[in-house]
Amino acid sequence: MSPEATESESEGCRLSVVLWLGLGSFLGLQLCLLAVLFQGLYLVSLQQELAQLRREMEERCCMAGVKDAYPGTSKGVQGLARPPSLDGIQRLAYPSHRRERREISTVKKQQSKKRHSVIHLSPASIFSHESEDLTEVAWETSLCQGNSFDVQGKTINVRDSGLYFIYSQVLFHDITFTMGHMVTRMVGGDENDVKILFRCVQSMPENKDSAYNSCYSGGVYKLQRGDIIKLLIPRSNATIDMTGHATFLGLAKL
Incomplete structure (x- = not known):
């Protein structure tokens, strides 16, 4: 074999290696991009699930509070006999007001019963x-x-x-x-x-x-x-x- 043919085969081998290396790098880059994309979609899905869980917890807490204010109501908003009034919301937010009113009422009753001679x-x-x-x-x-x-x-x-x-x-x-x-x-x-x-x-x-x-x-x-x-x-x-x-x-x- 002549030297020129040998040199041509070497250049062909080097070109083939470069092509394979370039193709491998390109495929690796595509795989990385796909992994990042799937990870982003997974994070978005997790955030949506957390938001849904948070809304469910808030609804349960709200319904529990409404049941305390209106013991006769059933589960769910449709079971309410009447919507909570502003006074009911204030009692939920400030339960101490009910206690203070009961104490004042008790004192007034005691004072009315105790008449000084x-x-x-x-x-x-x-x-x-x-x-x-x-x-x-x-x-x-x-x-x-x-x-x-x-x-x-x-x-x-x-x-x-x-x-x-x-x-x-x-x-x-x-x-x-x-x-x-x-x-x-x-x-x-x-x-x-x-x-x-x-x-x-x-x-x-x-x-x-x-x-x-x-x-x-x-x-x-x-x-x-x-x-x-x-x-x-x-x-x-x-x-x-x-x-x-x-x-x-x-x-x-x-």
Whole structure:
């Protein structure tokens, strides 16, 4: 074989190898592109499935919330007896509102059931005891609520034990240099066990035309069932104003 023929065969072999290598590279590139394309389609499919699952979960949560608001409804939107109102949506979003409303309603009911016993008395007449240098006031009821008191002329009988706010006022029209009054408690109705709850003293003008002065006192005290409350003026023949807005006595159970 001649050298020229040998060289021609070598060039043909090299060209064949180059062609096969080019074809292999092209096929490899096509395969890579196809793999990337299939991977992209697979990712898109996964995203669609995730979106569908998310929508299903949201629908289930929404239906569960609607069932809580309307227990009588069946499954599905078609089973609703009526669409949820704005107030129902607010209760779903803010469940604490329902609890606060229940608590407020309970407090109001308790307050309406618990009525405080109160009594307010105005003077009906006075009695003077010169031997004891004492003046007593007999009372008439101006206001009464509850059953904790029993008024008997000059005394108030306590029916229920507890804490009480007691107040009193006397308007004097007297030229005696000092005037005043005291409220006493006869413990359990025992005449030998009398305690002074509070005392009020006022100086009086010497001029009879201007000899007016009022004396007010009040406080909280613990009383027992059977106690007797009385207002006493430690002066005989005391002159006082007998109108209800000037002289009065009252108790309120706390």
